Amino acid sequence: MAVPSMQNEMDSDTYQMAVRQLDLVAQRLGLERDVLERLRLPQRCMVVSIPVMMDNGETQVFTGYRVHHNLVLGPGKGGLRYHLSVSLGEVSALAMWMTWKCALVGLPFGGAKGGVRCDPQTMSPGERERLTRRYTQEILLVIGPQVDILAPDVNTNEQTMAWIMDTYSMQVGYSVPGVVTGKPIVIGGSMGRREATGRGVVYCVQEACALLKMPIQGARVVVQGFGNVGSVTAALLNELGARVIAVSDAHGGVYHDGGLDIPQLLKHQQEKKTIVGFPEAGAITNADLLTLPCDILVPAALERQITADNAGEIQCRILAEGANGPTTPEADEILRERDIFVIPDVLCNAGGVIVSYFEWVQDLQNYFWTETQINRRLRQVLIRAFREVYAEVDRTQVDMRTAALMLGVGKVAQGERVRGLFP
Numbered sequence: 271m272a273v274p275s276m277q278n279e280m281d282s283d284t285y286q287m288a289v290r291q292l293d294l295v296a297q298r299l300g301l302e303r304d305v306l307e308r309l310r311l312p313q314r315c316m317v318v319s320i321p322v323m324m325d326n327g328e329t330q331v332f333t334g335y336r337v338h339h340n341l342v343l344g345p346g347k348g349g350l351r352y353h354l355s356v357s358l359g360e361v362s363a364l365a366m367w368m369t370w371k372c373a374l375v376g377l378p379f380g381g382a383k384g385g386v387r388c389d390p391q392t393m394s395p396g397e398r399e400r401l402t403r404r405y406t407q408e409i410l411l412v413i414g415p416q417v418d419i420l421a422p423d424v425n426t427n428e429q430t431m432a433w434i435m436d437t438y439s440m441q442v443g444y445s446v447p448g449v450v451t452g453k454p455i456v457i458g459g460s461m462g463r464r465e466a467t468g469r470g471v472v473y474c475v476q477e478a479c480a481l482l483k484m485p486i487q488g489a490r491v492v493v494q495g496f497g498n499v500g501s502v503t504a505a506l507l508n509e510l511g512a513r514v515i516a517v518s519d520a521h522g523g524v525y526h527d528g529g530l531d532i533p534q535l536l537k538h539q540q541e542k543k544t545i546v547g548f549p550e551a552g553a554i555t556n557a558d559l560l561t562l563p564c565d566i567l568v569p570a571a572l573e574r575q576i577t578a579d580n581a582g583e584i585q586c587r588i589l590a591e592g593a594n595g596p597t598t599p600e601a602d603e604i605l606r607e608r609d610i611f612v613i614p615d616v617l618c619n620a621g622g623v624i625v626s627y628f629e630w631v632q633d634l635q636n637y638f639w640t641e642t643q644i645n646r647r648l649r650q651v652l653i654r655a656f657r658e659v660y661a662e663v664d665r666t667q668v669d670m671r672t673a674a675l676m677l678g679v680g681k682v683a684q685g686e687r688v689r690g691l692f693p
Contacts, residue, residue, distance in 0.1 A: 282359025318408035339365035346382030349423025356385035370678030415448030451626035460629035461641035468502025470621015495571030
């Protein structure tokens, strides 16, 4: 596969989408030109080559990235993804969204993101471990509990974080649990972290339903992406009495108008490593799934799923963005005209980074909270942020995404002004 040039990577559609969102918000905020220029570009980008000895004895070289978008409010915070779509532009956009997300919900973090361009589904556990450890070694200079804290993302998990923590700790000579979050509980992970993003999506959906006077009991739900975020969201909404009628993963989707048996579907997924072939449902494509008539649509897969091409066919009342950047600016305009209530990604999926913050704090003080305490604190932070965003909607008469970004970008811009310019 040909490796794109750095300039082409930064010109990616995802990065241009993130910059366009920033520019639109900057106009409303009246941002000074110098502040805007500093926010449009990442503060630091590291691109690394990762040679890995494969099981067949051959060496394969992968490309990895770690991007710090803005660190004015604190150390970098952001996930690490393994996917063939990973590029410098994609990672830079995701880091930018992390900056706004952390600022919006009041966390003392800046935005960061990492990724390795690979297909982890074709790799053995040993190959993934060697990839992870070599990647960690290559980015060692730009990570640390007071510098940049990694977390799981697409195709990475608790085990990935454990390998990163161990590699970093071996280099410094003592255990440093705070270098990553989302790690196993036995080595300093937090209760409730695995479910945090999906649980946060549900808290936001509950607030939106109350706002729209729409009961969750019996609400028809569609979830695109049945990974960690989508599966937890579906399970929790099902427990609240909603009817999850369709879900999908990277291999395809399943649909049942009367509602899927989510506990049985989770068992099927665990056994088959996919939801495809679930015997109690029919098949559906990802494209058709997005346009099903429903009350709540949760895109929880990759970015740029709802575009100008399909936004006019979306048939939901609430669109809850479990994924990062699933809706393009062009689609946003269409959804706004159609009066679809969008809970934007920087708010809706912030549960993961909120509980990552809790985990980081627990690691630093070597004192751990119960799952009940974690979930209560998560709910408090998210509901406060949701209501602040909606108050901004009411005050400025803009949509939810614009309001959320105005609050997040505004806090970062204020930090830039207060700290000034060095030297």
